[in-house]
Amino acid sequence: MRRGLYVGRFQPFHNGHKAVIDGLAEEVDELIIGIGSADISHDIRHPFTAGERVLMITRALNGLKIPFYVIPLEDVKRNALWVAHVKSMVPPFDTVYTSNPLVIQLFKEAGIPVLSPPMYLRESLSGTAVRKKMYHGEAWEEYVPKEVVSVVGEIHGIERMQQISKSD
Structure with missing residues (x-):
């Protein structure tokens, strides 16, 4: 059985993430989705909580043809320890899938195979x-799965984002 680990912040989960996961579902038998920076929320780069991102991802992937596990991963203040932390938090895996240069380096140094899946429309589909x-109150809904639009509405995410982006 091949089990992969796909790591990202998913702030928010968007159609590019969904496309990558759909592709990974053709390569692995099970997929672990690691939500990075799970301990950070309510700031400009990390407006959503780990729990909110779990909702976004699990709802958007309903119907994925392979089993998947969504696991929040807190940051560790010492990068050299992060891989051991991740391994302690997730089921065993064979390969890591990420495009984050630091994550690639850390897993390679730990001797774990890393692949960078092709990014889907990266210019418009980045978090x-x-x-x-x-x-900025611009149209964003077309860039995320409809389930994510629903979660953002439920949690009043746009209002939160606009509030935290204000300066005093």
């Missing part, structure tokens, strides 16, 4: 680009 649209 930064989607958040920017959300902060």
Whole structure:
């Protein structure tokens, strides 16, 4: 059985993430989705809580043809210890899938195979680009699965984002 670990912040979970996961579902038998920076929320780069991101992802992946596990991963203040921390928090895995240069380096140094899946429409489908649209009241809904739109509405996410982006 092949079990992969896909690590990202998912702030928010968008159509690019969904496309990557759909592709990974063709390569692995089970997928662990590690929500990075799970301990950070309510700031400009991390507006959503880990629990909110779990909701976004699990709802958006309803119907995925392989089993998946969504696991929040807190940051560790010492990068050299982060891989051991991740391994203690998730089921065993064979390969890590990420495009984050630091995550790639840390897992490679630990001797764990790392693959960078192709990114889907990266210019328009980055968390930064989607958040920017959300902060500025621009249309963002087309860039995320409909389930994410629903979660953001439930949690009043746009209002939160606009409030925390104000300066005093």
